[in-house]
Amino acid sequence: MEKFTTLQDTAVPLEVENIDTDQIIPARFLKATDKAGFGENLFKDWRFDKDGKPVEDFSLNQDQYSGQILIAGNNFGCGSSREHAAWALKAYGFKVVVSSYFADIFKGNALNNGLLPVQVSPEFLDELFLAIKKDNKESFKVDLENQKIQIISSGKSENFAIDAYKKTCLINGFDDIEFLVSKLDAIKKFEEKQTQMREAAIQE
Amino acid sequence: MKKTLFDKIWDAHVVESIPDGPDILYIDQHLIHEVTSPQAFNELKEREIPVFRPNKIVATADHNTPTENQHLPVKDLLSRKQLKELSQNCEENNITLYGLGHPYNGIVHVMAPELGITQPGKTMVCGDSHTSTHGAFGAIAFGIGTSQVTQVFASQCLLVEKPKRLRVNVNGDLRKGVTPKDVILYVISKLGTNSGTGYFCEYAGDVFENMSMEGRMTVCNMSIEMGARGGLIAPDQTTYDYVEGREFAPKGEEFDKLKAYWETLKTDEGAEFDQEYSFDAEDIEPMITYGTNPGMGIKITGAIPVEGGKSDAKALSYMGFKPGESLIDKPINYIFIGSCTNSRIEDFRMAASYIKGKKKAENVNALIVPGSRQVAAQIQEEGLDKVFEEAGFRLRQPGCSACLAMNDDKIPEGEYCVSTSNRNFEGRQGQGSRTILASPLTAAATAVAGKITDFTKSLN
Numbered sequence: 001m002e003k004f005t006t007l008q009d010t011a012v013p014l015e016v017e018n019i020d021t022d023q024i025i026p027a028r029f030l031k032a033t034d035k036a037g038f039g040e041n042l043f044k045d046w047r048f049d050k051d052g053k054p055v056e057d058f059s060l061n062q063d064q065y066s067g068q069i070l071i072a073g074n075n076f077g078c079g080s081s082r083e084h085a086a087w088a089l090k091a092y093g094f095k096v097v098v099s100s101y102f103a104d105i106f107k108g109n110a111l112n113n114g115l116l117p118v119q120v121s122p123e124f125l126d127e128l129f130l131a132i133k134k135d136n137k138e139s140f141k142v143d144l145e146n147q148k149i150q151i152i153s154s155g156k157s158e159n160f161a162i163d164a165y166k167k168t169c170l171i172n173g174f175d176d177i178e179f180l181v182s183k184l185d186a187i188k189k190f191e192e193k194q195t196q197m198r199e200a201a202i203q204e
Numbered sequence: 205m206k207k208t209l210f211d212k213i214w215d216a217h218v219v220e221s222i223p224d225g226p227d228i229l230y231i232d233q234h235l236i237h238e239v240t241s242p243q244a245f246n247e248l249k250e251r252e253i254p255v256f257r258p259n260k261i262v263a264t265a266d267h268n269t270p271t272e273n274q275h276l277p278v279k280d281l282l283s284r285k286q287l288k289e290l291s292q293n294c295e296e297n298n299i300t301l302y303g304l305g306h307p308y309n310g311i312v313h314v315m316a317p318e319l320g321i322t323q324p325g326k327t328m329v330c331g332d333s334h335t336s337t338h339g340a341f342g343a344i345a346f347g348i349g350t351s352q353v354t355q356v357f358a359s360q361c362l363l364v365e366k367p368k369r370l371r372v373n374v375n376g377d378l379r380k381g382v383t384p385k386d387v388i389l390y391v392i393s394k395l396g397t398n399s400g401t402g403y404f405c406e407y408a409g410d411v412f413e414n415m416s417m418e419g420r421m422t423v424c425n426m427s428i429e430m431g432a433r434g435g436l437i438a439p440d441q442t443t444y445d446y447v448e449g450r451e452f453a454p455k456g457e458e459f460d461k462l463k464a465y466w467e468t469l470k471t472d473e474g475a476e477f478d479q480e481y482s483f484d485a486e487d488i489e490p491m492i493t494y495g496t497n498p499g500m501g502i503k504i505t506g507a508i509p510v511e512g513g514k515s516d517a518k519a520l521s522y523m524g525f526k527p528g529e530s531l532i533d534k535p536i537n538y539i540f541i542g543s544c545t546n547s548r549i550e551d552f553r554m555a556a557s558y559i560k561g562k563k564k565a566e567n568v569n570a571l572i573v574p575g576s577r578q579v580a581a582q583i584q585e586e587g588l589d590k591v592f593e594e595a596g597f598r599l600r601q602p603g604c605s606a607c608l609a610m611n612d613d614k615i616p617e618g619e620y621c622v623s624t625s626n627r628n629f630e631g632r633q634g635q636g637s638r639t640i641l642a643s644p645l646t647a648a649a650t651a652v653a654g655k656i657t658d659f660t661k662s663l664n
Contacts, residue, residue, distance in 0.1 A: 017515040018397055018497050022629040027608040031268060031282035033242035033289050045631050050617070073515060075398040078431060078497070079629060080608075081333040082240065083349035101398055104367075104433050105333060105347055112351035163365060165225030175351070180359035181253060183220065183228060187361055190219040190230055197216055198325075198465040 002114035003173035007095055008141040008152070010067030012059055013132045019072055020079035021106060025088040027080075038084055039091030064136040068095040071128050075099070076117075077106025086113045096142050098149065100125040111166050112175065118142060118149055124158040127151065144170060206472040208369050209438050210404050213344045213469065217327045219361060226363040232326040234260055234356050235312050236299070238290040239267040239610070240331030244353040245293040255297040257360040262321060263294050263301040266311045268610040271573050271600035274304050283611065308451075310576020310602045313337040313544035317421065318578055320450025324439035324466040329356060334544045334626065335434070336427040340420035341447070342439035342469050344404070347428065367433050368478040370403035371471075374411040376485030381660040383554065384419035385546060385624065385643035387411060388426045389491035393501035395481060400432025403479065406471060407437050411485050417446040418550035425545045426626050429498035438470045490660060492531060493628045493641040495519040500628070504646065505532065505658050522630055523638050524618075531656045536640070538621035539651045540571045540633070543607035546624035546644050547575030549582045555648040556591040558659070563595050565654025570597040571613065573605040597651065609634045622650040 029041045046058050054061040070089065076099035077085060086109040089097065095115065100122045102110075110117045120128070131138045131151045139152040144167060150157035169175065180187075207215070219228040241263070248255065255261070268283040278284040287304065294301040302308040308315055313334055316322050322338045328345040329335060331353045338345035348362065355362055372391055405427050412420060420437050427435030444463055447453045454462050489503040495512075496519040502508060508520070510527045520527065541547070541555050552574065564570050572592055574580040580602055583589050592599050606613040607625035609632070615621040617636030624647050625632075628639035642650070649659035 016518060017513060020497070020627075020629045022608075022627070022632055026631060026635075027610045030239050030610065031280075031286050033286055034246065035243050045635060050635065075401070075431070078397060079333065079428075079627060081331060081347035081349055083243075083331075083351060086349070101401065103398070103431060104401055105349060108364075109349035109351065112349060163225060165222055165363070176355050176363045177247075177251070177253070177351075177358050180228070180355055180361055180363065183361070184256070184359060187219055187228070187230065187256075187359055191360075194230075198462075201212070201216070201468045202464045204468070 001169070001173045001175045004095065004114055004116050004144055004170045006141065006143045006145070007068060008139055009069055010065070010137055011069035011071050011132060011140055012065045012067060013129055014059055014070060014072045015129055017073035018075045018078055021077055021082050021085040022079055024077070024085040025082065030082060030084055035087050037091070038088035039093070042088040042092040068093055069098060069140055069142065070094045070096070071098045071125070071132070073099065074122065074125070075101045075103060078103040081105045083109040083113070086110045086115050090115050098125070098128060111170065114170065114173070116142065116144065116170065118160050120149060120158050120160060127156060206475040208471045208475045208477065209342060209406055209436060209469055210344065210369055213325055213327065214366060217344070226365045229327060229362050229364050231329050231356050231360055231362060232260065233321060233328040235316055235328065235330035235335070236261060236263045236353065237267055237312050237330070237332065238265050238286045240350050241293065241353055242286065242289045243350050244357055247354045248357055253358045255299070255357045258298040260360060261299045262316065263290060263299055264309055264312050264315055265290060265303045267604045267608065269304055269603040270611050271603050271605050271613055274601045280611070307577050310578065311544045311547060311604055313421070313425065314547055314575030314579065317341065317417070318450065318576060320447055320453030323447055323453065323462070324443060325469055329362065333428045334425050336432070337421050337425040337544055339424040339427065339434050339436035340417060341443055342436055342466065344434060344436065346434040367404040368402055370400060370405040370432065371477045371480045372405055372407050373409040373480070373482040374407070374485055375409040375482070376411065378411060378485045378488065380663050381490050381645060382488050383643040383645055384415055384422040386488055386491045388423045389493065389498070389501045389641060390488045391483065392426065392430045392499050393491065394483065395430050397429065397497045397499035398431040400427065400430040403432050405432040405435040407435055408471070412437050413440065416550055417442060418548040421548065422545055426498065429626060439466045490643060490646050492622070492646065492656065494523060494525055494531060496522055496628055496630050498626065498628060498641060501641070504656065506530070532658060534620070534656045535567065536620050536622050536650050536655055537567050538569050538571070538615050538619055539647045540573070540606045540621055540623040540625065541644050541647050542571070542573030542575070542605050543625035544575065544604070545626045547573060547579065549579050551624065551644040552579070552583055552588050553586070555644040556588040558645055558648040559595045559597070559652065560591050562652045564597060564651045567654045568651045570651045571600065571606060572597050573600045573613070574602045576602050606633050608632060622647050622656070
């Protein structure tokens with residue numbers, strides 16, 4: 001997995017709440033059997049009209065916005081568990097998604113792909129959108145080590161929470177698979193115990 | 205210590221807890237399908253890691269399969285390739301596959317319960333968010349991403365943070381025409397689409413106790429639509445009666461032994477929840493949605509709220525509705541009865557009981573898709589197919605179908621579809637389609653009237 005430590009960049013705003021993974025990557029693109037090529041279909045039906053022309057007022061199509069940070073409305077990534085959504089965001093070039101709330105499965109998928117979900121307060125999210133409105137070339141610094149996101153021009157910042165284990169994984173580029181495989185002995189022991197545990201529960 | 209049902213099952217599956225980190229949770233049953241597994245198999249191959257417990261995995265083909273002419277080669281080449289890879293991957297790794305045409309084939313969340321694979325007290329996962337369905341049996345079941353599918357392949361475990369505990373109580377008597385789908389749509393409309401995020405939800409109260417297993421599955425299925433990772437209902441006699449005798453259910457003495465364990469799976473009196481909500485059954489009426497997330501629901505006779513959330517204007521513009529508007533008499537040209545939410549035998553009995561002796565309206569295109577081959581067979585056995593055919597409904601072969609429109613079953617752009625599925629997201633049933641979520645009964649009544657109607661007046 002790609003490592004993540006800090007990132008300072010401009011951002012693309014997407015001020016819509018409850019963005020579901022069907023919007024991030026529509027189901028008709030889920031027929032692929034590898035992980036390549038999802039970036040071009042990211043937000044397909046919001047980015048392009050039915051004739052394939054770019055939708056002008058959609059922020060990803062607007063020249064004034066750029067950068068590897070996506071700032072989105074509350075409850076980002078709800079709905080389907082498709083990890084293709086995280087692959088699409090990553091392949092398009094995003095490294096960080098900021099929102100005031102993330103759906104559980106999307107959050108896990110993002111973390112498993114080196115895409116950092118940064119959850120901020122609703123108030124700070126408003127500040128972020130405002131900062132881009134004022135200056136679309138505003139930069140933001142995302143510091144994973146210190147769990148902090150900062151608006152560069154004003155210096156305003158907020159801390160964000162992340163599971164300590166997941167943080168270590170991201171900083172070092174570790175993923176869960178190797179770790180779990182290293183635990184196979186403990187897992188086999190657990191399997192042997194399972195029946196006894198059920199019997200003990202009945203006795204209680 | 206007093207424990208909730210959720211705690212009892214979770215704690216019994218923790219292999220190890222990582223300090224300041226997630227638990228290593230043992231998974232009893234892994235279900236897979238063609239769409240979210242190929243990349244996981246590829247990853248294993250690249251790393252040269254074998255599948256650890258192939259006998260704890262069952263595969264089905266459901267998401268992109270056609271619902272007509274399933275005996276012929278699949279027309280869509282990408283779908284065909286994906287299905288072929290599933291077959292190859294299962295064969296190479298000794299995984300049982302109930303592929304297209306197999307008598308056990310069906311939507312993963314319909315076929316596993318009906319085969320007795322789903323059982324109380326189990327931990328179950330699948331690369332599909334509606335895995336929450338299996339919680340109806342008093343199991344911990346939740347959807348996972350493809351990286352996690354890989355983890356379970358490699359270790360039969362997952363690294364997961366333990367969710368918080370939520371309980372939703374509904375007590376009282378349900379009114380005439382109010383179905384389990386209406387109950388869950390009502391709960392989500394009250395709590396919102398992200399109220400459950402970070403939680404596992406137990407449904408309690410006499411409304412759920414009195415529900416059939418099919419109804420409980422409908423409720424638990426939609427837990428994810430309020431953001432909850434999963435939902436569960438304590439197992440009881442209804443559960444045991446449903447499981448007993450099914451193909452892969454434990455038999456004889458083994459069943460009795462397990463049943464004794466299942467009977468311990470109840471939330472202890474006085475156990476604490478992190479969050480709790482209670483509703484009265486009498487307040488619930490048949491529900492429909494008006495927006496582009498499942499939380500945007502109203503009573504069928506109600507009006508679209510005038511003051512909504514931040515992005516409601518975008519949703520209403522997509523749907524072509526106005527704040528304050530009632531949807532009664534809105535012409536509807538498409539209805540879909542199917543999906544992992546409502547494609548079990550009871551759902552079709554419910555629809556058929558309303559349709560019997562009636563005809564669908566001229567303008568309506570009515571699609572009926574059973575959840576599995578076994579449900580399809582039962583529809584025929586009970587003669588429901590005749591009822592649907594005589595009323596002008598099209599009965600198809602099983603699959604996920606128009607719920608997510610990965611196959612040819614799509615709703616055309618701009619058209620409304622009253623659908624028994626679980627998501628009304630933009631374009632979910634086809635580009636530009638507009639979904640109105642409802643129960644099988646409401647969908648049947650809409651098909652007959654050709655418009656949204658307050659059918660409760662006509663119920664005996």
